[in-house]
Amino acid sequence: MRGVHERPAGLTYQPELIDDDEERSLLTALDALDFHDVRMHGQIARRTVRHFGFDYDYGSFQLTETEALPVALHWVRDRCANLAGLAPEALAQALVTRYPPGSVIGWHRDAPTFGPTVVGLSLGSACLLRFQRGSGKDRRVYELELAPRSGYVLTGAARSSWQHSIPPVPQLRYSLTFRTLRGARAGSDSLAG
Ligand SMILES: O=C(O)CCC(=O)C(=O)O
Numbered sequence: 247m248r249g250v251h252e253r254p255a256g257l258t259y260q261p262e263l264i265d266d267d268e269e270r271s272l273l274t275a276l277d278a279l280d281f282h283d284v285r286m287h288g289q290i291a292r293r294t295v296r297h298f299g300f301d302y303d304y305g306s307f308q309l310t311e312t313e314a315l316p317v318a319l320h321w322v323r324d325r326c327a328n329l330a331g332l333a334p335e336a337l338a339q340a341l342v343t344r345y346p347p348g349s350v351i352g353w354h355r356d357a358p359t360f361g362p363t364v365v366g367l368s369l370g371s372a373c374l375l376r377f378q379r380g381s382g383k384d385r386r387v388y389e390l391e392l393a394p395r396s397g398y399v400l401t402g403a404a405r406s407s408w409q410h411s412i413p414p415v416p417q418l419r420y421s422l423t424f425r426t427l428r429g430a431r432a433g434s435d436s437l438a439g
């Protein structure tokens with residue numbers, strides 16, 4: 247990637263957020279879920295998703311309340327909340343993404359409908375998480391390898407100023423992404439407005 251290398255402020259990376267046994271049992275649980283297509287700009291992505299807490303419509307950008315996070319997955323949310331310094335209930339939305347080999351997520355910032363903190367957990371294949379902001383001589387880039395079982399937190403500039411993307415994953419990967427909601431009073435992470 248071209249540009250000046252800079253680590254985004256507000257990015258935290260935690261290797262081994264869960265252990266091997268936890269990853270194995272989680273993979274079994276995720277494997278059994280029904281996943282849904284992601285249709286954006288008339289295109290269907292290769293990755294598939296399942297939302298809990300709130301469903302996100304990729305066309306209208308709207309959130310609607312949906313099925314709660316299964317109790318069997320509460321411990322994962324607890325772990326991710328702990329990493330972010332939040333109360334578990336503050337992580338109101340859980341997104342499970344299934345990336346078949348070669349699938350990607352393109353450059354984006356997470357929707358502003360969501361709150362100031364995004365926490366991710368990786369399972370299965372390792373992949374790269376890329377960051378970019380600015381253009382021309384102000385372009386800044388960063389690349390991080392997400393190992394299986396690792397967690398990351400995006401807050402501050404990493405959440406709101408930088409874009410991120412994942413280039414083709416080498417093997418099957420699952421991620422769990424937990425998000426706060428904008429305007430929600432969320433433990434230590436409250437945001438006015
Ligand atoms: O799979 C991941 O870890 C990142 C997913 C992501 O960026 C998103 O769903 O907004």
Ligand SMILES: [Fe+2]
Pocket residue numbers: 354355356410
């Ligand atoms: Fe994202």
